[in-house]
Amino acid sequence: MSRPVHDRLLAELSVSGPGIRGIIMRRALYGGVPMALFALWIGGVKASPTVDETLPSNYVPSGKLMYQQHCATCHGPDAKGTGPMASFLKTRPSGLTLLTKRHGGKFPKEYVQSVLEFGPGPSSHGTSDMPAWGPVFRYFDKQNERAVRQRITNLCNYLTSLQEP
Numbered sequence: 001m002s003r004p005v006h007d008r009l010l011a012e013l014s015v016s017g018p019g020i021r022g023i024i025m026r027r028a029l030y031g032g033v034p035m036a037l038f039a040l041w042i043g044g045v046k047a048s049p050t051v052d053e054t055l056p057s058n059y060v061p062s063g064k065l066m067y068q069q070h071c072a073t074c075h076g077p078d079a080k081g082t083g084p085m086a087s088f089l090k091t092r093p094s095g096l097t098l099l100t101k102r103h104g105g106k107f108p109k110e111y112v113q114s115v116l117e118f119g120p121g122p123s124s125h126g127t128s129d130m131p132a133w134g135p136v137f138r139y140f141d142k143q144n145e146r147a148v149r150q151r152i153t154n155l156c157n158y159l160t161s162l163q164e165p
């Protein structure tokens, strides 16, 4: 997936918010076989809710739910980097269970926060297969910065709970 594709995806998400599934379905029309497979996979996951315009502005889902909705497709349900989307990406998604170990024994919340807001890599505009999620986390309500912070905190707490020694 190229960066421009992600930017467009995020733009669509933050402006009109038709829901991730809708976007992915539409993208499958011109995204070729990998996206079509991905759309099928997403379509099959009936139990998992999508981003929804009708959610209240202060809605703060659990970290686990957000992880499953926004991250597991690439990073894997167990956060070991082997989600169903992983093999379609040029850059393999990182395993996320060794972050604490790699950062000297302390969960790197600020680092994860910046990855979420600006995308990974040395430059926020560098090429990367990981989208920046700032707009997604703001999508529910552009004014409610506190709820956004809480969402990121929940996500970080969930990731912290997955860390291996």
Ligand code: HEC
Pocket: 066, 067, 070, 071, 072, 073, 074, 075, 085, 089, 091, 092, 093, 094, 095, 096, 111, 112, 115, 116, 120, 121, 127, 128, 129, 130, 131, 133, 155
């Ligand atoms: C479209 C696939 C995709 C999705 C969805 C995704 N990521 Fe990533 N992520 C990647 C890839 C690929 C990398 C490695 C990128 C690189 O090195 O340029 C990465 C890297 C990261 C890193 C840096 C890891 C490290 O070892 O330094 C963190 C943290 C991260 N992702 C967290 C998340 C979280 C949390 C979510 C959900 C909100 C998420 N990602 C959703 C593909 C994805």
